[in-house]
Amino acid sequence: DAGVTQSPTHLIKTRGQQVTLRCSPISGHKSVSWYQQVLGQGPQFIFQYYEKEERGRGNFPDRFSARQFPNYSSELNVNALLLGDSALYLCASSPQTNLPANEKLFFGSGTQLSVL
Amino acid sequence: AQKITQTQPGMFVQEKEAVTLDCTYDTSDPSYGLFWYKQPSSGEMIFLIYQGSYDQQNATEGRYSLNFQKARKSANLVISASQLGDSAMYFCAMREVNFNKFYFGSGTKLNVKP
Numbered sequence: 561d562a563g564v565t566q567s568p569t570h571l572i573k574t575r576g577q578q579v580t581l582r583c584s585p586i587s588g589h590k591s592v593s594w595y596q597q598v599l600g601q602g603p604q605f606i607f608q609y610y611e612k613e614e615r616g617r618g619n620f621p622d623r624f625s626a627r628q629f630p631n632y633s634s635e636l637n638v639n640a641l642l643l644g645d646s647a648l649y650l651c652a653s654s655p656q657t658n659l660p661a662n663e664k665l666f667f668g669s670g671t672q673l674s675v676l
Numbered sequence: 677a678q679k680i681t682q683t684q685p686g687m688f689v690q691e692k693e694a695v696t697l698d699c700t701y702d703t704s705d706p707s708y709g710l711f712w713y714k715q716p717s718s719g720e721m722i723f724l725i726y727q728g729s730y731d732q733q734n735a736t737e738g739r740y741s742l743n744f745q746k747a748r749k750s751a752n753l754v755i756s757a758s759q760l761g762d763s764a765m766y767f768c769a770m771r772e773v774n775f776n777k778f779y780f781g782s783g784t785k786l787n788v789k790p
Contacts, residue, residue, distance in 0.1 A: 593777070602680070602767050602780030603721070616777050648719055664711060665778060667721035 562587070564668035566651050572674045573641050581636040581671045585653030591615075592634040593665065594626060595650040603650055609634055610656070638673075646675045678702065680768050682781035689758045690789050696743070697753040697784045699768030707773035710751040712742065715765040715783070724766075727751055758788045 565584045573579050585592050591610040595603035608616035609628035628634045632653075638645055649672075652665035681700045689695040701710065712724040727735045727742045735742040743752040755762060768781045 595778075595780075600782070602682075602769075602782050603778070604780070605777045608777065618777070650719075650721065652721075664723045664726060665721075666723075667713075669718055669720040672719070 564651055564653050564666055566649075566668040566671050568671060569669070570672045570674075572676060574676050575641055575643060577641050577675075578637065578639045579641060579673060581638075581649050581651075581673070582633065583636070583651030583653075583668060584633045585651075586666055589653035589655050589666070590632050591654045591656055592628055592632065593652045593654070594634070594636045595652065596620070597648040597650055597670070598644075599647070606636070641675045643675050646673060648672050679779035680770055680781035682768055682784050684784045685782070686785045686787070688787050688789060689755075691760060692757055694754060694756045695758055695786065697755070697766050697768075697786065699751045699753065699781060701749050701751060701768070701770050701779075703749075703770065703772060705772040709771045709773075710742070710744070711769040711771070711778070712740070712751075712753045713767045713769060713780075714762075715767060717764070721767070725753065755786075760788050760790060762786060763788045 567582045593608040594606040597603040605618040607626045612628045623639045626636045648670040650670045651668045708729045710727045713721040725735050725737045725740045725742050727744045734744050739756045741754045765783045765785050767783045769778045771778050
């Protein structure tokens with residue numbers, strides 16, 4: 561079975577532009593989460609979606625938005641890009657929104673976004 | 677306040693030796709899970725080991741074990757018999773019960789020397 565897939569793997573944008581990142585969860589997983597990992601830091605939670613509804617949001621500005629589709633895939637959109645948005649964006653999937661205590665998140669390999 | 681603290685930005689270990697990566701956490705929730713993930717240069721976060729807050733015994737998964745000291749709020753990862761392929765970033769993470777949101781530490785870069 562395929563794992564979590566993300567596209568594109570790398571992206572270069574300039575300040576002020578908009579970007580869309582895509583994620584396909586593991587088959588059967590209904591929950592998708594997005595994390596931002598700035599160089600030298602651990603991942604930080606951006607959003608969680610379950611059954612097309614937003615179930616959690618981290619401390620990120622409104623320039624960040626996301627959505628989930630009926631097939632459970634997800635897009636992360638970032639508007640008016642800033643240099644500080646340069647990071648690895650990780651998508652993670654899980655079977656449901658409230659996991660058993662020992663259930664882990666399954667991560668994709670990420671999209672490396674560079675803002676020039 | 678930081679939820680997860682990893683105080684070792686970088687560590688070196690000789691191949692075949694054991695190494696301990698430190699992690700302390702902060703939560704007032706009585707029910708939580710602690711996780712360790714490995715991140716090679718490819719970027720993917722690879723799950724290594726899990727410890728629940730109510731687990732009485734320390735978790736073990738092959739060469740990985742978790743030294744869980746609840747009163748000290750520490751969850752150190754021990755890797756036995758290090759291999760060259762263990763060279764990577766290691767992240768400690770915590771999830772409070774009923775939430776999918778993970779809090780990650782800043783990571784420890786482990787280098788295994790031949």
